[in-house]
Amino acid sequence: MDLLEYQGKQLFGRHGLAVSDGKAVTTVDDAVAAANEIGYPVVVKAQVLIGGRGKAGGVKLASNEDEAREHATNILGLDIKGHIVRTLWIEHASDIATEYYASVLLDRSAKKPLVMFSVEGGVDIEQVAEETPEKLIKENVDPLVGLTREQALDIAKKGGADEDVVEGVADALVALYEVWIEEDASLTEINPLIVTPDRKVKALDAKVTLDGNALFRHPENADLGDSANADPIELQAKEQGVTYVKLDGDIGIMGNGAGLVMSTLDVVAQYGGSPANFLDAGGGSDAAKVKQAIELILANDQVKAVLLNIFGGITRCDEVANGLVAAFADLKPSVPFVVRLDGTNDVAGRKILEEAALPNVHAATTMDGAAEQVVALAKGSN
Amino acid sequence: MSILVGNDTKLAVAGITGREGSFHTLNNRSYGTNVVGGINPKKAGENVEGIPVFADWQTCVAESGANTAMIFVPPPFAAQSALEAAQAGCELVVIITEGIPAHDELKLYNTIKRDHPNTRVVGPNCPGILSPGKANVGIIPASFFKEGNVGVVSRSGTLTYQIGNELAQAGFGNSSIVGIGGDPVPGSSFVDIIELFEQDEQTELIVLSGEIGGSAEEEAAEYIAANVSKPVVGYIAGFTAPAGKQMGHAGAIVSGSAGTAAAKAEALEGKGVRVGRTPTQVAKIAMEILGA
Numbered sequence: 001m002d003l004l005e006y007q008g009k010q011l012f013g014r015h016g017l018a019v020s021d022g023k024a025v026t027t028v029d030d031a032v033a034a035a036n037e038i039g040y041p042v043v044v045k046a047q048v049l050i051g052g053r054g055k056a057g058g059v060k061l062a063s064n065e066d067e068a069r070e071h072a073t074n075i076l077g078l079d080i081k082g083h084i085v086r087t088l089w090i091e092h093a094s095d096i097a098t099e100y101y102a103s104v105l106l107d108r109s110a111k112k113p114l115v116m117f118s119v120e121g122g123v124d125i126e127q128v129a130e131e132t133p134e135k136l137i138k139e140n141v142d143p144l145v146g147l148t149r150e151q152a153l154d155i156a157k158k159g160g161a162d163e164d165v166v167e168g169v170a171d172a173l174v175a176l177y178e179v180w181i182e183e184d185a186s187l188t189e190i191n192p193l194i195v196t197p198d199r200k201v202k203a204l205d206a207k208v209t210l211d212g213n214a215l216f217r218h219p220e221n222a223d224l225g226d227s228a229n230a231d232p233i234e235l236q237a238k239e240q241g242v243t244y245v246k247l248d249g250d251i252g253i254m255g256n257g258a259g260l261v262m263s264t265l266d267v268v269a270q271y272g273g274s275p276a277n278f279l280d281a282g283g284g285s286d287a288a289k290v291k292q293a294i295e296l297i298l299a300n301d302q303v304k305a306v307l308l309n310i311f312g313g314i315t316r317c318d319e320v321a322n323g324l325v326a327a328f329a330d331l332k333p334s335v336p337f338v339v340r341l342d343g344t345n346d347v348a349g350r351k352i353l354e355e356a357a358l359p360n361v362h363a364a365t366t367m368d369g370a371a372e373q374v375v376a377l378a379k380g381s382n
Numbered sequence: 383m384s385i386l387v388g389n390d391t392k393l394a395v396a397g398i399t400g401r402e403g404s405f406h407t408l409n410n411r412s413y414g415t416n417v418v419g420g421i422n423p424k425k426a427g428e429n430v431e432g433i434p435v436f437a438d439w440q441t442c443v444a445e446s447g448a449n450t451a452m453i454f455v456p457p458p459f460a461a462q463s464a465l466e467a468a469q470a471g472c473e474l475v476v477i478i479t480e481g482i483p484a485h486d487e488l489k490l491y492n493t494i495k496r497d498h499p500n501t502r503v504v505g506p507n508c509p510g511i512l513s514p515g516k517a518n519v520g521i522i523p524a525s526f527f528k529e530g531n532v533g534v535v536s537r538s539g540t541l542t543y544q545i546g547n548e549l550a551q552a553g554f555g556n557s558s559i560v561g562i563g564g565d566p567v568p569g570s571s572f573v574d575i576i577e578l579f580e581q582d583e584q585t586e587l588i589v590l591s592g593e594i595g596g597s598a599e600e601e602a603a604e605y606i607a608a609n610v611s612k613p614v615v616g617y618i619a620g621f622t623a624p625a626g627k628q629m630g631h632a633g634a635i636v637s638g639s640a641g642t643a644a645a646k647a648e649a650l651e652g653k654g655v656r657v658g659r660t661p662t663q664v665a666k667i668a669m670e671i672l673g674a
C-alpha cells in the first residue's frame with residue numbers, strides 16, 4: 001500500500017521527523033488560502049504515486065498569491081503518466097544547503113531490516129547504487145534490538161555526512177526506523193533528506209509503503225493511498241476480497257491460486273496473447289464467488305475472450321462449473337470463454353458444462369491447449 | 383525416506399477447532415498422518431473426533447509427544463502460536479495461515495534463529511508438506527500424488543499441484559512436496575529445502591518452482607551450482623507481471639528492476655539449471671532427465 005507524499009510526511013511528523021509545515025488541498029481556492037496561511041515562498045506539489053513529478057511540471061515554487069493560484073490551476077487535473085492530480089500539497093519552501101538520501105526497507109535476503117544512507121541525495125538512488133556503490137551505505141539492523149542511536153551515528157559517519165549534522169542525521173535515521181516499525185511499513189524513504197543553511201536536517205520528500213496485512217493494527221491508516229487514481233475494478237475487487245490486478249491486454253483470466261494465475265498469464269503471453277487481468281479466485285471458491293469473479297472480469301470492456309484455468313485442490317470443479325452457469329444466466333456474456341477444469345471433481349464439472357450447453361463456451365483439458373485456444377478466439381474477434 | 387514429514391511425524395494443530403483447521407487436520411489424519419493433538423485455550427479437555435485438545439503448546443507437547451506443529455490460527459495470532467510451538471519443543475512448525483504481517487514474520491524468523499536454532503519453520507502462507515504414502519501436513523490434495531523420486535519445492539500451492547499432476551500423468555511420483563509459501567519472510571528458503579532433498583536417498587530429481595519478488599531463486603542458483611549433485615529443473619511464474627504490482631502473494635512483487643522472472647530464470651540457467659517456460663515443459667524436462 002503506497003502512500004502519497006503528504007500522507008508519508010504526516011506519519012513522519014507524528015514520529016518526530018522534521019518536515020515542513022504544509023496543507024493538503026483539492027481546489028485552487030483552498031491552495032491559495034493554504035499558501036497565504038503558510039507564508040511565501042511556498043512549493044505547490046502534485047500528489048500522485050509516480051516518480052518524475054518535477055519534470056512533468058507537477059512541482060512549482062510560488063513567491064506570491066498570483067503565482068500560487070497560477071500553479072495550483074495548472075497542476076490540479078494534470079495527467080502525470082496516467083495519474084491525474086487531484087490533491088496538492090502546499091508547503092513552505094525550504095532553503096537547501098545539502099541533499100542526502102535515507103531509507104529503511106525489508107531485506108528479504110538477509111531477513112532483516114536494511115538502513116540505507118547516502119550523501120548523494122536528490123537523484124535516482126538506483127543510479128547511485130549502480131555507478132558509485134561506495135557512496136551508498138547499507139546496513140542491516142537486528143530486528144530484535146532495533147536501530148540504536150549508536151548504529152545510526154555510525155551509519156551517518158560512514159556515509160560521510162557533514163560533521164556538524166552527524167547527530168541530526170542519526171536522529172533522522174532513528175525516527176525513520178521508528179516509523180518503519182511502528183507503522184508496519186515495508187519501505188520508508190526520504191529523498192532528499194536536506195540540510196538547511198542553519199544546519200537543520202529535514203525530510204523534503206516522503207515515500208512510504210505500508211503492509212496491507214498489518215492494517216488490523218492500524219485502522220487509522222486504512223484509507224491512505226491514492227484511491228482516486230486506483231482502477232475502479234481493482235477497488236471493487238478489493239471490497240469483495242478478491243485479488244484482481246488490471247493489465248493492458250484483451251484476454252480475461254481467472255484461476256485459483258496466485259502462482260497458477262501468474263503462470264496462466266505467462267502461458268497466454270507465450271501463445272501470443274495479451275492478458276487483461278490477474279484474478280485469483282482463491283482456494284475453495286464456491287459458485288457465488290466464481291460468478292462474482294466473472295462479473296469483475298467482464299467489467300473491463302477491453303476483454304475479448306476469457307480463460308478460466310482451474311486446477312482443483314480445495315476448489316471443486318463442479319462448484320466452478322455451477323458458478324459459471326449461474327454467471328451466464330445473469331450476465332449473458334457476449335465474449336467467448338475457454339474453460340479448463342482439472343483436479344477435484346473435474347469429470348462432474350465438465351459434465352455440468354456440457355449439459356448446460358452454454359453459448360460460446362469451449363472446454364479444454366490442458367493448460368497449454370486452453371491458452372492456445374483462447375488466444376485464437378481473442379484474435380478472431382478483432 | 384522423504385523429507386520433513388513421514389512415518390515419525392507426530393502432528394499437533396493450532397486452530398484445530400476452526401472450520402478449515404478441523405477439515406484439513408482430519409484429512410491429514412485419514413491420509414495416515416499421526417495426529418496427536420490440537421490447541422485451543424477455550425476448548426482444552428475436549429476433542430475433535432478423538433484428537434485431544436490442549437490449552438497451550440507446552441501442555442500439548444508434554445502430554446501428546448508432538449514433534450510437528452501446524453498453525454491454522456488467524457493472522458494476528460499466528461506468529462505467536464508458531465513461536466510457542468518452537469518453545470514447547472516442536473522440531474518442525476508449518477504455518478498455513480495467509481495474511482500475517484511481514485514484521486511479525488521478521489521477528490519470528492530472527493527469534494527462532496537466535497533461541498531455537500534446531501526448529502525448522504515452513505511457511506507462512508504455504509500449502510504444507512506432503513510425503514506421498516507416508517504423511518500429509520497441510521492442505522495439499524494428496525490424491526493427485528503418489529510415491530516416487532521427484533522432490534518438489536515451491537512458493538505456490540496450486541502451481542505445485544499443476545506441475546505434480548503433469549509428472550504423475552507421466553508416471554512419476556514424489557519423495558516430498560514442500561510449499562515454502564508466498565510471503566516476504568519465509569521460515570525456510572529454497573536453499574534450505576534443496577539441501578534436504580540433496581541428502582535424501584529417495585529423491586533423484588528436484589523441481590524448484592519460483593515466482594517474482596525477492597532473490598530466493600538467485601540464491602538457490604548459486605547454492606545448486608556449489609552443492610547439489612542431483613539434477614534440478616526450474617520454473618518461474620510471473621514473466622508478464624508489471625513492476626510494482628503485488629500478484630496475489632504478499633511476496634510476489636517486482637520492485638523497480640529487482641525480482642523479475644527473467645532475471646531469476648537467467649540466474650538458474652546461468653548455473654546450468656534447466657528452466658521450463660510452462661509447467662508442462664517442466665514435466666517434460668524432468669521426464670527427459672529421468673529417462674522416461
